[in-house]
Amino acid sequence: MSIPFWWLWGAATAVSLVVLYFFFTGLADGSVSSFNMKLWMILLLIAIGLPLAAIWMRSHDYVVIARILLWILAAPGFFYLMFILIMIIGKPKWN
Numbered sequence: 001m002s003i004p005f006w007w008l009w010g011a012a013t014a015v016s017l018v019v020l021y022f023f024f025t026g027l028a029d030g031s032v033s034s035f036n037m038k039l040w041m042i043l044l045l046i047a048i049g050l051p052l053a054a055i056w057m058r059s060h061d062y063v064v065i066a067r068i069l070l071w072i073l074a075a076p077g078f079f080y081l082m083f084i085l086i087m088i089i090g091k092p093k094w095n
Contacts, residue, residue, distance in 0.1 A: 005063065012077070016048055019043060023040055
């Protein structure tokens, strides 16, 4: 059983929105500057380009490639969500 395309697209888009949030927050506080703007532009191009490329691929019947593109962004988001849930449920001691 595979995860439906739109679930992966939603997860990848959520990760992209988090990247955009950090970018605009960095612009507001000055941590995003001309010194690291190239790095941010590459990151934004990837974060916004992958979900858009996946929709284009799906519309041209390349569903498997589209899902692979979405997994690039969705997998770290899923792993981070699992980590947060384990920390909330498990209540580990950090000392």
